[in-house]
Amino acid sequence: MIPVDVLEETKEQYVQNIVAVWQSATPEQMFRGRAWYRTAHDLAKTIAGGNARTGAGVIAALSANKSWSENCRLARVACGTTGLASGHFPDALRKATTILAGTDPQDVLPMERKTGHFFRCIADPDDPEAIVVDRHAHDVAVGQTYGNRERGLSAARRYELPARCYREAAERLGELPSTVQAVTWVVHTDRVAGTGTRAPRPSEVMALAA
Secondary structure (H helix, E strand, C coil), X not given: CCCCCCCHHHHHHHHHHHHHHHHCCCHHHHHHHHHXXXXXXXXXXXXXXXXXXXXXXXXXXXXXXXXXXXXXXXXXXXXXXXXXXXXXXXXXXXHHHHHHCCCCXXXXXXXCCHHHHHHHHHHCCCCCCCCCCCHHHHHHHHCCCCCCCCCCXXXXXXXXXXXXXXXXXXXXXXXXXXXXHHHHHHHHHHHHECCCCECCCCCHHHHHHC
C-alpha cells in the first residue's frame, strides 16, 4: 500500500502520471470517458422513474465488488415493481432498500469513500469535487498495476491522497475531476483488459445503454 503521508515530490509524480494517461487517450477513449457519468446519470434517472438522485444512490449502494453490467442489472431489479434489492451482501441490500424507501442517499452511503463519491458523480456529473478512486484510478495515479494486491483505499486519508492528485490534475487540464478519472479509467482498463487484472469486457457506454 502507498503511505498515507508522502513527499510533495511523490504527489507531483502522481499528478504527472494521471496527466500522462489522460494525454495518451485516443479520441474514442476520450469520448467514452467523457460520456461515462452522464450516461450513468441518464440510466439512474430512467430506472428510478425520473429521480436521478435515488437511482444513483441505489446504483452506488449495489456497486461494491460487482462488475458494471451486474451492478446495472441489480439496480434495475431493485428499482422495479417490487422495490426490493437482492443479490448482494446484506449491508448493501439494506442501504439500497433504505434509499428506495425515501431516505436521501447522502444519509445512507459512506460519503467520504468510493461509494459516496460514485453516487455523487452519477447524481450530478458536474459535481466539481467528487472523485471516484477505485483500484484502477489508484493504479493510474501511482503508476503501477497492483493486480490483486491490497490498496488500502478504505482508509479515509489514503483515499484522499490520490483524490487530491486527481483534483490537481483536473485543474491543470481545465476539466472536472470526475471527467479526468473516467477518461484515464477507460485508457487504463483498455490496457489491462484480458489480463489477470481485468477480464475482457464490452464498451462501458454500450453496457450502460443496454
